[in-house]
Amino acid sequence: MAIHSGAPRRATLDDAERPKLDQLRQALAPLRDEPGTTLEALYAAQDIFSYVPPEAVTLIAKELRLPESEVFGVLTFYSMFHRKPAAAYVLRVCRDLSCHLTGAPQVLHAFNQALGARVGEVTEDGLFETESVSCLGLCDLQPALMVNLEQHGPMTADKARALLDDLRARGAR
Amino acid sequence: MSLVVTKNFGNPQSWTLDSYRAAGGYTALARVLREMTPEDVSDLIKASGLSGRGGAFFPTGLKWEFVRKDPKTPRYVVVNGDESEPGTYVNRYSLELDPHLMLEGMIIAAYACHATLGYVYIRGEYGLAHERTQAAIRDAYAAGFLGSGILGTSGFDFDITFRRGAGAYIVGEETALFNSLEGKRGNPRYKPPFPTNVGVWGLPTAINNVETLSAVPDIMRNGAEWFQDLGRGEAAGTKMYCLSGHVAEPGVHELPMGVTARELIYDYGGGVAGGRGLKGFKPGGASSAPLTPNELDAALEPKSMGALGTIMGTGGVVVFDETTDMVDVAYRDALFFEEESCGFCIPCREGAPNLVQICERILHGQGTMDDLELLEELGASMMASFCGLGQFAHQPVRGAARRFREDFVAHIEGRPIPAAAS
Numbered sequence: 001m002a003i004h005s006g007a008p009r010r011a012t013l014d015d016a017e018r019p020k021l022d023q024l025r026q027a028l029a030p031l032r033d034e035p036g037t038t039l040e041a042l043y044a045a046q047d048i049f050s051y052v053p054p055e056a057v058t059l060i061a062k063e064l065r066l067p068e069s070e071v072f073g074v075l076t077f078y079s080m081f082h083r084k085p086a087a088a089y090v091l092r093v094c095r096d097l098s099c100h101l102t103g104a105p106q107v108l109h110a111f112n113q114a115l116g117a118r119v120g121e122v123t124e125d126g127l128f129e130t131e132s133v134s135c136l137g138l139c140d141l142q143p144a145l146m147v148n149l150e151q152h153g154p155m156t157a158d159k160a161r162a163l164l165d166d167l168r169a170r171g172a173r
Numbered sequence: 174m175s176l177v178v179t180k181n182f183g184n185p186q187s188w189t190l191d192s193y194r195a196a197g198g199y200t201a202l203a204r205v206l207r208e209m210t211p212e213d214v215s216d217l218i219k220a221s222g223l224s225g226r227g228g229a230f231f232p233t234g235l236k237w238e239f240v241r242k243d244p245k246t247p248r249y250v251v252v253n254g255d256e257s258e259p260g261t262y263v264n265r266y267s268l269e270l271d272p273h274l275m276l277e278g279m280i281i282a283a284y285a286c287h288a289t290l291g292y293v294y295i296r297g298e299y300g301l302a303h304e305r306t307q308a309a310i311r312d313a314y315a316a317g318f319l320g321s322g323i324l325g326t327s328g329f330d331f332d333i334t335f336r337r338g339a340g341a342y343i344v345g346e347e348t349a350l351f352n353s354l355e356g357k358r359g360n361p362r363y364k365p366p367f368p369t370n371v372g373v374w375g376l377p378t379a380i381n382n383v384e385t386l387s388a389v390p391d392i393m394r395n396g397a398e399w400f401q402d403l404g405r406g407e408a409a410g411t412k413m414y415c416l417s418g419h420v421a422e423p424g425v426h427e428l429p430m431g432v433t434a435r436e437l438i439y440d441y442g443g444g445v446a447g448g449r450g451l452k453g454f455k456p457g458g459a460s461s462a463p464l465t466p467n468e469l470d471a472a473l474e475p476k477s478m479g480a481l482g483t484i485m486g487t488g489g490v491v492v493f494d495e496t497t498d499m500v501d502v503a504y505r506d507a508l509f510f511e512e513e514s515c516g517f518c519i520p521c522r523e524g525a526p527n528l529v530q531i532c533e534r535i536l537h538g539q540g541t542m543d544d545l546e547l548l549e550e551l552g553a554s555m556m557a558s559f560c561g562l563g564q565f566a567h568q569p570v571r572g573a574a575r576r577f578r579e580d581f582v583a584h585i586e587g588r589p590i591p592a593a594a595s
Contacts, residue, residue, distance in 0.1 A: 074356065097459060098418045135509070137296070151300075
C-alpha cells in the first residue's frame with residue numbers, strides 16, 4: 001500500500017496565498033451539484049496551488065457537502081495529488097519492469113545528481129522534483145518519463161540532462 | 174489480414190471527427206439505428222465471440238444482454254480506460270489515435286443495453302488521450318451522435334461524462350472504478366452483485382474496455398462470422414499486442430487472437446534486443462507469470478495461457494534477454510503490487526510486502542530454500558484477497574520461482590545466475 005509522505009494537516013497557506021481560496025470556491029461552483037466530483041475538485045485545488053493544502057480540503061468538504069475526512073481520504077488515495085507545494089516540472093520517472101530493464105534507474109540517478117536533490121525534493125528554484133512512479137503506459141518509449149503530463153522517451157542519462165536544460169529555458173510555468 | 178481496432182491509426186489527423194468520417198466512421202451506428210433492434214445487436218456480438226479485452230475475456234454480448242434485462246433505470250455504459258498494467262499501452266494508442274472508434278462502439282453498446290448515461294474514465298497520466306477524447310466527445314455531440322434523439326431517432330438518448338483518474342492501478346478493477354467515478358477512494362466492492370445489475374451509482378452498468386468497444390463498429394458492418402474468423406483456432410477476432418523490455422523494436426501490433434509469442438517477438442518485434450538470446454517473456458503484463466523459450470510456440474490467447482499456468486492478461490508482452498536475473502524481475506513485480514495494493518483487505522495489504530521481503534532476502538544472499546516454500550504458502554493465503562489484485566499479485570513471483578528456479582537457487586547458494594539455454 002502506498003503511504004505517500006508529506007501530509008501536513010495543519011494550515012499551510014501564507015497570507016499571500018489565502019486569496020486563492022476564493023478562486024478555488026469559484027472553480028468548485030460547477031461541481032457542487034454534480035455527484036462524484038471529489039477528484040475533479042482536488043484537481044481544481046492542485047491547479048490553483050500546485051498542491052492540495054489543508055485549507056482546500058476544508059473548503060472542498062464544505063462546498064461538496066462531504067465529511068472532511070472523506071475528502072482527505074480521497075486525497076491520500078491517489079498518487080497524482082500533492083500534499084506539499086509541487087515543483088513547476090514534476091519529473092515522473094517510471095520504475096516498473098520494462099523501463100527498469102532498459103535503464104530507468106540510470107535516468108533517475110542522472111536527474112537526482114544533476115539537481116542535487118533526492119526523489120520528492122523540490123529544487124531551491126522551485127523548478128524541479130523527481131518522482132519514481134508506477135508504470136505510465138509508455139513502455140514503447142522505455143525507459144520513459146512524464147514531465148507533468150508530457151511524454152518523453154526513450155531516455156538516457158545524457159538525454160535526461162539535456163531535458164533539464166530545455167525545461168530551464170522554458171522557465172517556470 | 175483485416176485490421177479492426179487499429180485500421181485508422183495511419184490516417185492523417187486520425188483522431189479528428191473529419192478524418193474518422195472520411196474513413197467511414199459512424200456509418201455502423203447509423204445502420205444499427207436504422208435496421209437493428211437492441212436484441213439483434215447483442216445477439217450479433219454474442220455470435221462474434223467478442224470478449225473483454227481488458228484481460229477477463231467475459232463475453233461482451235452476454236454482458237450487454239444482462240444490463241438490458243435489468244429493469245432498474247437509468248442504465249449506464251462505462252468505458253474502462255484506466256489501463257495501468259505494467260508493460261501495457263494499447264488503450265493509450267486507441268485513445269490518442271482513434272477515440273471516435275471507441276465512442277461509436279460505446280454508443281452502439283448503449284443502444285443494445287437501453288442505456289441512457291455513460292462515463293469515459295481514463296487514467297490520470299494519459300494527458301494527450303484526455304485532450305483528444307474530450308474533443309471527440311464534444312464533436313460527436315455537435316454532429317448529433319450523442320445527446321437526445323441520436324441521428325434523428327425518437328427515443329434513443331445517450332449522454333457521456335468524461336472523467337479522469339488520479340493515479341491508482343486498482344481503479345482498473347471495475348468496481349473500484351465505480352467508486353472512483355463516485356468520487357471515492359478506489360477500493361473494490363463485493364461481487365456479486367455484478368456490475369451488470371449493481372454498477373455505478375448502484376445501477377445496471379455495462380463496463381467495457383476501450384479495445385473491446387473499438388471492435389464493435391466493424392462487427393456490425395461485417396458480421397459475426399467475419400470477426401470470429403479473424404482469430405486463430407477457437408479464439409475470435411484480433412487483439413492488440415504490445416512489446417516492451419529487451420525487444421529490438423517495442424510497439425503495438427494488431428494480430429489474430431492466438432498468435433504465438435515466437436511470431437510476435439521475432440517476426441514483429443525484430444527479436445531480442447542486440448541479437449542476444451532469450452531467457453523468457455511475460456505474456457500479459459505484470460500479473461502474468463513468466464514463460465520460458467520452450468513455450469514460445471504457445472498461442473497468446475486465454476485458454477492456452479491458462480493451460481500453462483499463466484494468464485493472457487492484457488497482451489502486454491515483456492521480453493527478457495539471456496542476461497536477466499529472474500529474481501530481480503519477480504522483485505520488481507512484487508514492488509509494484511506492494512505500491513498498488515489499496516490496503517483494503519489483509520491478505521493483499523500484508524501479503525504484498527511479504528512478497529517483497531522474501532525477494533529481497535533472496536536477492537541479498539540471505540534467502541534459504543525454505544523461502545521458496547514460504548512463497549507457495551504466502552501465495553495460497555493471498556488467494557483469499559478481496560479482489561483480483563491480491564489474487565494475482567503473487568502469481569508472477571511464484572511463477573518465476575517455479576519456471577526459473579535455477580536463478581532463485583543460485584542466489585540462495587551464492588552462485589552466479591546461470592546463462593539462458595537458448
